[in-house]
Amino acid sequence: MASGIRDKVAILGMGCSQFGERWDRSAEDLMAEAFRECVRDAAIDPREIQAAWLASCFDQINLGKSALPLSMALRLSNIPVTRVENYCATGSEAFRGAVYAVAAGACDFALAMGVEKLKDTGYGGLPGLDIGTMPPLWWANMTAPGVFAQLATAYIAKHGADAGDVKRAMARISSKSHDNGAKNPKAHLRKPVPVEKIMAAPMVADPLGLFDCCGVSDGAACAIVTTPDIAKGLGRGDIVSVKALQLSLSDGVEAGHNSWDGSHFITTRIASRRAYDEAGIRHPREELSLVEAHDCFSITELVTMEDLGISPEGGAIADVMDGFFDAAGRIPCQIDGGLKCFGHPIGASGIRMIYEVYLQLLGRAGGRQLPSPRYGLTHNLGGFPHQNVCSVSIFGRHGD
Amino acid sequence: MIGVTSFGSYIPRLRLSRKAIAESNGWMEPSLLSMGKGERSMCNWDEDAVTMAVEAARDCLAGIERSSVEGLYLASTSLPFLDRQNAGIVAAALNLSEDLSTLDITSSQKAGTSGLLAALRGAGSGAASGTLFIASDKRRTKSACPQEMLFGDGAAALLVGTRDVIAEFKGGHSVSVDFVDHYRGRDGAFDYAWEERWVREEGFLKIVPRAVAAALERTGVRAGEIDHFVMPCTSPGVTAGVAAKVGIRPETVRDTLHQACGETGTAHPIVMFVDALQDAGPGEKILVVGFGQGCDALLFETTSALLKLPKRRGTKGSLARRMEERNYMKYLSFNRLVVQERGIRAENNPQTALTALYRNRRMLLGLVGGYCEACDTPQFPKSEVCVNPACHAVSTQRDHEFSDEPGSVLSWSADALAYTADPPAHYGMVQFQRGGRFMADFTDCDVGGVAVGMPVRMAFRIRGVDEARGMVRYFWKAAPVKGPKEEA
Numbered sequence: 077m078a079s080g081i082r083d084k085v086a087i088l089g090m091g092c093s094q095f096g097e098r099w100d101r102s103a104e105d106l107m108a109e110a111f112r113e114c115v116r117d118a119a120i121d122p123r124e125i126q127a128a129w130l131a132s133c134f135d136q137i138n139l140g141k142s143a144l145p146l147s148m149a150l151r152l153s154n155i156p157v158t159r160v161e162n163y164c165a166t167g168s169e170a171f172r173g174a175v176y177a178v179a180a181g182a183c184d185f186a187l188a189m190g191v192e193k194l195k196d197t198g199y200g201g202l203p204g205l206d207i208g209t210m211p212p213l214w215w216a217n218m219t220a221p222g223v224f225a226q227l228a229t230a231y232i233a234k235h236g237a238d239a240g241d242v243k244r245a246m247a248r249i250s251s252k253s254h255d256n257g258a259k260n261p262k263a264h265l266r267k268p269v270p271v272e273k274i275m276a277a278p279m280v281a282d283p284l285g286l287f288d289c290c291g292v293s294d295g296a297a298c299a300i301v302t303t304p305d306i307a308k309g310l311g312r313g314d315i316v317s318v319k320a321l322q323l324s325l326s327d328g329v330e331a332g333h334n335s336w337d338g339s340h341f342i343t344t345r346i347a348s349r350r351a352y353d354e355a356g357i358r359h360p361r362e363e364l365s366l367v368e369a370h371d372c373f374s375i376t377e378l379v380t381m382e383d384l385g386i387s388p389e390g391g392a393i394a395d396v397m398d399g400f401f402d403a404a405g406r407i408p409c410q411i412d413g414g415l416k417c418f419g420h421p422i423g424a425s426g427i428r429m430i431y432e433v434y435l436q437l438l439g440r441a442g443g444r445q446l447p448s449p450r451y452g453l454t455h456n457l458g459g460f461p462h463q464n465v466c467s468v469s470i471f472g473r474h475g476d
Numbered sequence: 477m478i479g480v481t482s483f484g485s486y487i488p489r490l491r492l493s494r495k496a497i498a499e500s501n502g503w504m505e506p507s508l509l510s511m512g513k514g515e516r517s518m519c520n521w522d523e524d525a526v527t528m529a530v531e532a533a534r535d536c537l538a539g540i541e542r543s544s545v546e547g548l549y550l551a552s553t554s555l556p557f558l559d560r561q562n563a564g565i566v567a568a569a570l571n572l573s574e575d576l577s578t579l580d581i582t583s584s585q586k587a588g589t590s591g592l593l594a595a596l597r598g599a600g601s602g603a604a605s606g607t608l609f610i611a612s613d614k615r616r617t618k619s620a621c622p623q624e625m626l627f628g629d630g631a632a633a634l635l636v637g638t639r640d641v642i643a644e645f646k647g648g649h650s651v652s653v654d655f656v657d658h659y660r661g662r663d664g665a666f667d668y669a670w671e672e673r674w675v676r677e678e679g680f681l682k683i684v685p686r687a688v689a690a691a692l693e694r695t696g697v698r699a700g701e702i703d704h705f706v707m708p709c710t711s712p713g714v715t716a717g718v719a720a721k722v723g724i725r726p727e728t729v730r731d732t733l734h735q736a737c738g739e740t741g742t743a744h745p746i747v748m749f750v751d752a753l754q755d756a757g758p759g760e761k762i763l764v765v766g767f768g769q770g771c772d773a774l775l776f777e778t779t780s781a782l783l784k785l786p787k788r789r790g791t792k793g794s795l796a797r798r799m800e801e802r803n804y805m806k807y808l809s810f811n812r813l814v815v816q817e818r819g820i821r822a823e824n825n826p827q828t829a830l831t832a833l834y835r836n837r838r839m840l841l842g843l844v845g846g847y848c849e850a851c852d853t854p855q856f857p858k859s860e861v862c863v864n865p866a867c868h869a870v871s872t873q874r875d876h877e878f879s880d881e882p883g884s885v886l887s888w889s890a891d892a893l894a895y896t897a898d899p900p901a902h903y904g905m906v907q908f909q910r911g912g913r914f915m916a917d918f919t920d921c922d923v924g925g926v927a928v929g930m931p932v933r934m935a936f937r938i939r940g941v942d943e944a945r946g947m948v949r950y951f952w953k954a955a956p957v958k959g960p961k962e963e964a
Contacts, residue, residue, distance in 0.1 A: 213832065217917055217939070279892060280893055331913070334907050
């Protein structure tokens with residue numbers, strides 16, 4: 077009988093590069109930047125790392141294929157290094173690899189590194205995905221904003237919600253994250269943006285306007301994980317440990333079976349329920365202290381609050397408008413600014429979310445520090461509402 | 477009895493206002509100013525001679541068992557492929573049996589009538605019980621030339637056979653003369669045309685009467701007995717002039733549809749023939765003339781079976797389904813007649829794996845998915861494991877055609893970021909009433925014209941063009957059953 081991951085693995089150190097348009101830095105430079113902070117934090121010799129995982133999504137730009145760029149950039153000592161890719165949930169996958177390696181007892185120290193260099197394309201927005209041989213022959217000519225926007229049309233239809241109310245709640249979500257990001261020195265976008273400006277912005281994909289979409293940035297984030305016992309042996313008192321690590325992938329129902337209504341994420345519902353079970357959380361609305369959700373678009377955050385079981389179905393708009401997810405609210409969401417302000421360097425994002433939860437749990441989040449957080453949840457979503465990869469992880473203190 | 481057993485037409489719903497052409501080009505070619513009346517049909521950016529042929533054929537085959545079709549002939553001088561049989565693409569899109577005789581007929585404006593003659597003669601020989609004949613043309617011209625005003629895009633289809641004949645083929649005559657009123661060389665993008673007066677005097681007025689007289693003599697019908705005279709010609713009055721010359725009653729001269737759609741090339745004799753069939757009652761004689769390096773004259777007589785043919789869209793229905801386009805630049809853009817910045821996103825253009833295209837031809841060209849016989853769930857694409865979460869049965873799916881399944885919009889967006897020739901890109905989750913869904917591009921829809929729950933029909937369209945490798949990729953898109961701004 078599997079016993080789950082709870083409290084088997086500790087985060088020993090983390091690092092996060094400055095996110096933004098890093099015109100003068102390569103992906104290798106960004107990894108080195110994140111790694112310097114991480115090693116300093118972990119206080120181990122890099123040669124003690126016994127295995128590493130590299131998360132990067134786009135291989136036609138960025139680093140190309142294989143894990144060699146990580147191994148070579150950091151001069152890792154000929155250890156096993158593996159590159160992983162799972163759409164926008166790629167960063168969480170590298171972390172999962174490192175955590176599983178430690179949990180299995182295969183190694184004492186493992187590294188998860190996520191990086192993406194998106195600003196080498198010549199245009200704004202995400203590059204086109206290489207989608208294989210068949211999809212270009214029949215998939216809709218779609219972009220991420222265009223498929224995520226459909227959550228809004230389906231949500232409005234399902235709940236009979238007023239389109240204007242949904243648009244305003246979406247704007248409120250983005251405005252809240254901009255307020256948070258303004259206080260984070262590592263964020264890409266650091267200006268508050270009022271709701272009215274967000275609502276009046278040019279349309280990208282109806283009903284998503286410019287400010288409903290997250291930024292596009294370069295960045296890297298990484299973690300060194302070990303066992304709680306080793307962390308204690310290294311003199312750590314306050315140990316952040318992995319409480320749950322869940323991944324759920326679409327099985328084709330959303331894209332191919334008429335039972336899905338288009339307004340929510342089946343995978344998020346499944347992954348979060350498994351994660352709560354694994355972490356021993358019964359009432360997420362009461363027990364979670366903060367959430368780093370995959371706010372690629374404001375509407376994603378809105379429906380995700382319901383899918384995570386925090387807001388009741390159809391109730392996220394009220395929670396958003398009541399300030400439930402604000403910095404001073406009951407469960408602050410994207411207290412670091414989220415994808416909205418960090419942008420979305422794909423491979424890095426999942427680990428960047430964990431980085432914020434880690435800082436918050438250790439009381440190291442500076443001006444945006446929350447009072448005594450206990451459980452932090454990260455939600456890292458890849459793909460499209462109709463076919464996606466959803467990672468839900470929960471972190472807390474070891475033994476708590 | 478040999479003849480036509482069914483008909484169909486397709487005129488693209490976009491109609492470019494000739495006034496818009498005149499206003500844009502009159503400054504450099506003042507003669508266009510006097511031609512600025514009416515409208516010409518124009519393809520959407522994702523339509524061509526093949527996609528229009530598919531639509532005309534679908535109209536023609538409505539309510540008809542497709543297994544009865546044993547041959548498919550496609551006439552056009554604007555086919556997208558020089559060496560890949562275009563008729564074969566149409567046949568695949570129609571999910572016709574692969575035990576089929578297919579043929580492209582091209583290289584002359586006369587191909588529309590010559591192809592029909594060949595189909596009729598094939599039926600007469602007993603070689604095929606049902607041959608689908610389609611003529612289709614997307615007529616690209618230079619900007620600001622008279623032909624831009626006179627031409628239109630369109631297609632028409634006739635099913636030819638010996639059972640339930642609605643218009644009996646009484647006979648005809650062909651004349652072949654190397655009369656070059658215009659030509660387009662192998663690598664030529666546009667026609668090169670000679671003087672209109674010469675074309676009229678030496679061409680139409682001399683060559684057509686020869687063919688018509690011979691056809692009448694051969695069928696034993698007098699010119700005065702003709703009830704409908706179908707003869708496309710872009711020069712005004714020439715059709716009536718020919719009729720007068722050969723003794724056909726002036727009131728039987730059919731409208732060339734110049735005001736409504738312009739001349740649709742090889743398709744036009746058939747487009748006009750279908751228009752005539754939609755007006756005709758039983759026992760009426762229809763003379764169909766096609767001109768181009770000679771002339772074909774074909775005589776038909778309608779039968780009482782015409783009354784029994786279920787109502788179809790035909791030319792009249794196609795013409796009624798219209799959307800005026802006043803933006804001449806959009807016409808230039810759709811027809812690649814102007815060099816525009818399309819952005820770096822437009823560069824993304826993977827090659828087409830011909831192995832994958834062949835392996836999945838039923839899915840990609842025919843919109844054929846699967847039907848799980850274990851749980852009765854239609855699904856797209858067909859797969860080894862049933863998509864129904866309550867089933868997941870393995871290897872239980874038979875082919876299921878989705879192209880004529882009624883569908884509706886579950887969710888949608890209008891996307892300004894995706895590259896498309898006609899932004900914003902509309903797409904969404906389309907689900908079919910009996911089961912099955914997929915994320916589909918929309919076509920023929922307008923900003924503000926899409927809504928959740930809106931009924932759609934599937935249309936065979938160009939998904940993308942790989943210009944570097946000369947490949948046109950086709951797939952199916954969802955079109956609103958009726959746009960809100962369209963006239964009924």
